Amino acid sequence: MAEDKEEVVDVENVDVEIVKKGEAEKPTSKPEQIRRKKGIPPKKKSKLNLIVISVVIIVILAASIFFVVSSTSGKLDILIVEYSDEYMDIIVHSPSTLGISNSGDASVHIEHEKNTVYTSTVRVNDGIAKPRIKYSDFVVANGVYEIYATFKGTTSKISTKELKFVPNEMNVLMYESDAKPENPTVQLIIEVTFWNNGSTKVPIESTGTLNYIIYHEGVQFTKGNRELKENTSNIISISPISGGPKIIAGNYTVSLNFTNKLVKDGTQCKTITANTSGYFNKEPYPILQVNGQDYIIGTTVHVTGDSVTVTFSASLSEDYDGEIVSYIWDFDLLVDSPNDDDDNKTNDVDATTPSTSHVYTYAGGHNQDIDGRYYQASVTLKDDKGAITVAVVNIRITLV
Numbered sequence: 001m002a003e004d005k006e007e008v009v010d011v012e013n014v015d016v017e018i019v020k021k022g023e024a025e026k027p028t029s030k031p032e033q034i035r036r037k038k039g040i041p042p043k044k045k046s047k048l049n050l051i052v053i054s055v056v057i058i059v060i061l062a063a064s065i066f067f068v069v070s071s072t073s074g075k076l077d078i079l080i081v082e083y084s085d086e087y088m089d090i091i092v093h094s095p096s097t098l099g100i101s102n103s104g105d106a107s108v109h110i111e112h113e114k115n116t117v118y119t120s121t122v123r124v125n126d127g128i129a130k131p132r133i134k135y136s137d138f139v140v141a142n143g144v145y146e147i148y149a150t151f152k153g154t155t156s157k158i159s160t161k162e163l164k165f166v167p168n169e170m171n172v173l174m175y176e177s178d179a180k181p182e183n184p185t186v187q188l189i190i191e192v193t194f195w196n197n198g199s200t201k202v203p204i205e206s207t208g209t210l211n212y213i214i215y216h217e218g219v220q221f222t223k224g225n226r227e228l229k230e231n232t233s234n235i236i237s238i239s240p241i242s243g244g245p246k247i248i249a250g251n252y253t254v255s256l257n258f259t260n261k262l263v264k265d266g267t268q269c270k271t272i273t274a275n276t277s278g279y280f281n282k283e284p285y286p287i288l289q290v291n292g293q294d295y296i297i298g299t300t301v302h303v304t305g306d307s308v309t310v311t312f313s314a315s316l317s318e319d320y321d322g323e324i325v326s327y328i329w330d331f332d333l334l335v336d337s338p339n340d341d342d343d344n345k346t347n348d349v350d351a352t353t354p355s356t357s358h359v360y361t362y363a364g365g366h367n368q369d370i371d372g373r374y375y376q377a378s379v380t381l382k383d384d385k386g387a388i389t390v391a392v393v394n395i396r397i398t399l400v
Contacts, residue, residue, distance in 0.1 A: 106151035167194035170274040179320035188238040208260040249281035284381035286391035315354035
């Protein structure tokens with residue numbers, strides 16, 4: 001019988017792993033086998049690494065979302081969707097992204113030739129605003145306008161088409177100019193304002209021919225025409241021509257017709273008419289002299305003596321659209337005149353000639369200060385149409 005030999009195992013060259021009961025043997029990696037041969041404990045997996053990786057992923061996703069939203073909110077569109085005779089409709093659009101509402105206030109302003117003519121704030125809801133802007137709120141002249149919209153720091157611009165309005169109404173104002181000795185010519189002023197077509201009246205500039213006929217007291221006074229251009233005055237000054245009729249007080253009527261030379265969308269040129277009337281009469285212009293010297297109204301004449309004769313003259317006074325027909329002097333406005341003695345100092349008539357004189361006494365003057373007394377004299381000028389001017393002269397009298 002053969003003898004059994006005991007098998008000798010070299011434990012240094014054999015991997016031994018203790019497996020818990022009921023647990024399947026797990027394969028090991030080459031690095032792990034080396035670690036085991038060297039008696040190094042197995043490496044444990046760190047939960048911290050998983051947390052760091054998760055945080056990095058979240059940060060990357062958040063940055064991506066912020067970039068998309070930021071880049072989208074920086075986009076702004078502005079469109080003009082309709083022109084009418086009275087207004088234009090525009091759209092301000094700021095797109096939304098990822099279902100995030102893009103709302104807030106946007107500012108809108110309009111410029112004409114680099115001058116701001118309109119400003120407004122509109123509400124943007126879900127990225128859309130649809131303001132309606134009336135021409136009456138911004139139109140100052142025919143031409144192109146620039147519309148700017150600003151929303152969340154982003155500005156967009158669009159230009160209108162050339163806005164040209166055919167006027168369908170004229171507003172006419174007629175009046176008489178002032179006249180003074182240095183410029184004695186009275187002018188009849190006709191001021192014309194044009195309105196655009198549409199129920200909302202918009203004053204506009206227009207180019208064309210303005211014809212006018214002016215009547216005085218029903219009789220033709222003068223006629224003419226004026227070529228009007230944009231950026232020029234629509235004011236007509238009617239002055240007397242050499243050898244022609246003088247502008248005199250009375251009723252005036254002006255008849256105008258205007259043919260425009262600008263068209264809108266192919267509309268034919270049209271003629272509009274207007275009429276207006278007015279009664280004009282300038283008051284007499286007082287020019288006074290006291291003791292032979294020109295008197296500036298509002299100043300004071302100084303005289304000395306117990307009894308002094310003061311001379312007055314209003315003979316140089318003018319009525320530039322008629323003539324002066326009466327002069328009424330009151331030598332002391334503060335007391336009733338002995339000429340009528342009716343206890344009414346407002347209706348005194350001390351003289352009725354263009355030039356006159358009066359004796360003033362120190363004793364009869366009104367107290368002013370310790371050294372002097374004062375008087376106030378007046379002259380009332382009346383023209384042939386009933387207009388009245390009153391001029392007052394201040395007089396101070398002292399003994400020495």
